[in-house]
Amino acid sequence: MTALKKALAVADEQLDASLERLMALIRIPSISTDPTHAEDCRRAAQWLKDELDGLGFDASVRSTELHPMVVAHDRGAPKGVPHVLFYGHYDVQPVDPLEAWERPPFEPALVLQPDGETWITGRGASDDKGQLLTFVEACRAWKAANGALPLKVSMLFEGEEEIASPSLEPFLAKTRNELQADMVLVCDTDMWDRQTPAVTTVMRGLVGEEITITAADRDLHSGIFGNAARNPLQVLADLLASLRTPDGSIAIDGFYDDVAELPEAVRAQWARLPFDQSAFLGGVGLSQPAGEANRSVLEQVWARPSFEIHGIAGGFSGDGFKTVIPSSARAKVSLRLVDRQDPNKVRAAFRAHLHARLPQDCAIAFAEHGTSAATVLPHDGEMLRKTLEALSEEWETEAACAGTGGSIPILTAFKQQLGMDALLVGFARFDNRVHSPNEKYDLTSYHKGIRSWLRILDRLAAG
Amino acid sequence: MTALKKALAVADEQLDASLERLMALIRIPSISTDPTHAEDCRRAAQWLKDELDGLGFDASVRSTELHPMVVAHDRGAPKGVPHVLFYGHYDVQPVDPLEAWERPPFEPALVLQPDGETWITGRGASDDKGQLLTFVEACRAWKAANGALPLKVSMLFEGEEEIASPSLEPFLAKTRNELQADMVLVCDTDMWDRQTPAVTTVMRGLVGEEITITAADRDLHSGIFGNAARNPLQVLADLLASLRTPDGSIAIDGFYDDVAELPEAVRAQWARLPFDQSAFLGGVGLSQPAGEANRSVLEQVWARPSFEIHGIAGGFSGDGFKTVIPSSARAKVSLRLVDRQDPNKVRAAFRAHLHARLPQDCAIAFAEHGTSAATVLPHDGEMLRKTLEALSEEWETEAACAGTGGSIPILTAFKQQLGMDALLVGFARFDNRVHSPNEKYDLTSYHKGIRSWLRILDRLAAG
Numbered sequence: 001m002t003a004l005k006k007a008l009a010v011a012d013e014q015l016d017a018s019l020e021r022l023m024a025l026i027r028i029p030s031i032s033t034d035p036t037h038a039e040d041c042r043r044a045a046q047w048l049k050d051e052l053d054g055l056g057f058d059a060s061v062r063s064t065e066l067h068p069m070v071v072a073h074d075r076g077a078p079k080g081v082p083h084v085l086f087y088g089h090y091d092v093q094p095v096d097p098l099e100a101w102e103r104p105p106f107e108p109a110l111v112l113q114p115d116g117e118t119w120i121t122g123r124g125a126s127d128d129k130g131q132l133l134t135f136v137e138a139c140r141a142w143k144a145a146n147g148a149l150p151l152k153v154s155m156l157f158e159g160e161e162e163i164a165s166p167s168l169e170p171f172l173a174k175t176r177n178e179l180q181a182d183m184v185l186v187c188d189t190d191m192w193d194r195q196t197p198a199v200t201t202v203m204r205g206l207v208g209e210e211i212t213i214t215a216a217d218r219d220l221h222s223g224i225f226g227n228a229a230r231n232p233l234q235v236l237a238d239l240l241a242s243l244r245t246p247d248g249s250i251a252i253d254g255f256y257d258d259v260a261e262l263p264e265a266v267r268a269q270w271a272r273l274p275f276d277q278s279a280f281l282g283g284v285g286l287s288q289p290a291g292e293a294n295r296s297v298l299e300q301v302w303a304r305p306s307f308e309i310h311g312i313a314g315g316f317s318g319d320g321f322k323t324v325i326p327s328s329a330r331a332k333v334s335l336r337l338v339d340r341q342d343p344n345k346v347r348a349a350f351r352a353h354l355h356a357r358l359p360q361d362c363a364i365a366f367a368e369h370g371t372s373a374a375t376v377l378p379h380d381g382e383m384l385r386k387t388l389e390a391l392s393e394e395w396e397t398e399a400a401c402a403g404t405g406g407s408i409p410i411l412t413a414f415k416q417q418l419g420m421d422a423l424l425v426g427f428a429r430f431d432n433r434v435h436s437p438n439e440k441y442d443l444t445s446y447h448k449g450i451r452s453w454l455r456i457l458d459r460l461a462a463g
Numbered sequence: 464m465t466a467l468k469k470a471l472a473v474a475d476e477q478l479d480a481s482l483e484r485l486m487a488l489i490r491i492p493s494i495s496t497d498p499t500h501a502e503d504c505r506r507a508a509q510w511l512k513d514e515l516d517g518l519g520f521d522a523s524v525r526s527t528e529l530h531p532m533v534v535a536h537d538r539g540a541p542k543g544v545p546h547v548l549f550y551g552h553y554d555v556q557p558v559d560p561l562e563a564w565e566r567p568p569f570e571p572a573l574v575l576q577p578d579g580e581t582w583i584t585g586r587g588a589s590d591d592k593g594q595l596l597t598f599v600e601a602c603r604a605w606k607a608a609n610g611a612l613p614l615k616v617s618m619l620f621e622g623e624e625e626i627a628s629p630s631l632e633p634f635l636a637k638t639r640n641e642l643q644a645d646m647v648l649v650c651d652t653d654m655w656d657r658q659t660p661a662v663t664t665v666m667r668g669l670v671g672e673e674i675t676i677t678a679a680d681r682d683l684h685s686g687i688f689g690n691a692a693r694n695p696l697q698v699l700a701d702l703l704a705s706l707r708t709p710d711g712s713i714a715i716d717g718f719y720d721d722v723a724e725l726p727e728a729v730r731a732q733w734a735r736l737p738f739d740q741s742a743f744l745g746g747v748g749l750s751q752p753a754g755e756a757n758r759s760v761l762e763q764v765w766a767r768p769s770f771e772i773h774g775i776a777g778g779f780s781g782d783g784f785k786t787v788i789p790s791s792a793r794a795k796v797s798l799r800l801v802d803r804q805d806p807n808k809v810r811a812a813f814r815a816h817l818h819a820r821l822p823q824d825c826a827i828a829f830a831e832h833g834t835s836a837a838t839v840l841p842h843d844g845e846m847l848r849k850t851l852e853a854l855s856e857e858w859e860t861e862a863a864c865a866g867t868g869g870s871i872p873i874l875t876a877f878k879q880q881l882g883m884d885a886l887l888v889g890f891a892r893f894d895n896r897v898h899s900p901n902e903k904y905d906l907t908s909y910h911k912g913i914r915s916w917l918r919i920l921d922r923l924a925a926g
Contacts, residue, residue, distance in 0.1 A: 204689075222797060223867065224868055227763040228752045233703075234704075238707075242704075286824045308689045316795065322795075323869075325773070336690075360753075361744075369783075406686020406687065
């Protein structure tokens, strides 16, 4: 019996105990954005440290300005094998609206579904407690079966991922030597579909901005001032309209300078993916991709930069009607970046675009809401190839290389501070309702996730 | 001593009591747009009825589908004199943002200003409780001094003026015979400046609209859908931007067809008015008229139609940031009309303009918020001449014929239902902050307003 087969057998036998540990972690309401849950964040960090200590790791809780980090290095690491740093986050999103939950968010349960699947319910079940424990439990099973891991493994868990990881970059800068490894492994992404595992290799970056336009020094009556007074809501509409051309592209000067066309091989692979564009849009009541003409939906959401308006506020928007010309108007917007677009350059070009179009008697102010570059994992790497093979074996179907339209800012931090690429392997499903009421993680995701990591560890160690 | 002099003396002596009554009326928070204040609207109507009963009027509160009307006819009306119908409204605008008020909006106070003026503070102090009581208190003083009024006087007060008077037209249709008079008198407008009284003879109409754009059937995450999903906020911005051309004109097909150029005589009169365009805009922190190029501010606000956005709502606009693509977005807008523009035709053209530009996967819905044509009072009428003389006498300076950019939809209703023109005489000041926090009415406006009506009543009765 190979070391891998032994480890897989242990993982299967110990699944109930693995589940107990996941439920214990879900029970800790580690909501990072809510100061009243700071102590719960610390408890979650301590829980992880204790588990990893018990597994033979040298684990510690490290304070930051907000929620602590957990760092762990395997004590029994062999020499001359690749070194991986596994990253996850123990913090979770808030749970409001609480009344929308069918079960209390911090009382996890196993709920059998009509289709035979079993859901593990609760806030964080998927994002990211269930996902991060697939890796920890894989290490546990391997060690139980074989004594020592086949790779050198370190782990890093943070408690601020849901609030944009303010402490991560300074922490990585301080621990650069300690955390240096060959590759970062992350488990915080989705499967391609229920059958098809995926490695996420293309991720868009993000420039978040809040714009405030001000004109008169007070609200005005449109009967008295209408026409003559500059209306910040009209200015805002004009500016926002100026950012997208009628063909769906973004009208900022130089915006596409650092956006290369997708390599033909990747485009071909995406075209082969089991993806029904009509079903993707139809599932939310739409029928036509709204972005650049002649680009597929997958290209639009993975490989093309976007501009989206997330919120507009200003004037009177309650019930009834008020003929006010407000003194100010606000919008929250974001630009999603791809390829080599520099977020700071994009932000400057965005602001310059608006400044250049600002009419007289107006002021414009900007506030930053997040900054990250896109990340792209080279498609010809050895570790990626091995990981895809391991996943294909476990799930008995060809694993996909996928993109994600959402930014994962921590990847930028790892790349910039440690010079490391990250391999994103996740077992979550599209319908897990992360960040929403009734979050769940499928038992299949958890069980086969643990088994997948065992196969990945085995392959990566094979050299 | 003439009847007029006696009445003026009584008005001066009784000013404090008149003020007490105004403050009592301001204390009733009769916000017509807010259903939770419906009972307060009824209380304000009842308060007026009781006061008018006490003055020897035959007064009654008349139910409508929403807020009641108050109708009153003087019991002691002489024969063979002109019959005037005074109109006012007891409802007020909402008070949000409440935190911007220096004093509670429904706890009126007298506040001495550094320049020696005294402000009567509170929501409705100016618009229209203070203004309407100038007429009621003038009748009180005349009756106290002389027993009977010199004219036949009826009054009509409504509680829906701030929400576009939905009940007024049907009510006038029903009471056509009862309310027929020679002229409508209205006190809901401004002085020309602090020294110069004015009769408002040119008024813009209004088409109020609420637009709702919907796209996907739920809120979407812009990481997953950004670019590919139609964003209702972007659609709304594009549509709103399409309504104004860069030169400040309105881009709706045929919009200016029924807008004639101002007669040269009127333009010349307006040019002679003591009006400092820079001070008008500078007083609210602006410097350049934002409407059509080469049109004076007075032309822009009195004689040119406008399009204004009053409120936009949609997506996430709280603190922080949420990369949502909302399923819907809303805007409240209005078109101000001049000259012979037909509001129904304008509304249809406005909607057609937006429908024609609506992208795929979107729906648009409209809700009406008011409809009125512009009104113009003939400049050569006898009652207008007498009123201007009376005002010039009280204020010791030549009274102005002015325009107003705000619509007074009730004028259309009086014209259409009763065939009556209206004479608009108001004592409010430009800086009264009507519809805004910290509304006030000057004690001078109130006192000399009462005195002005006494002189007008006297002149109109003189034949």
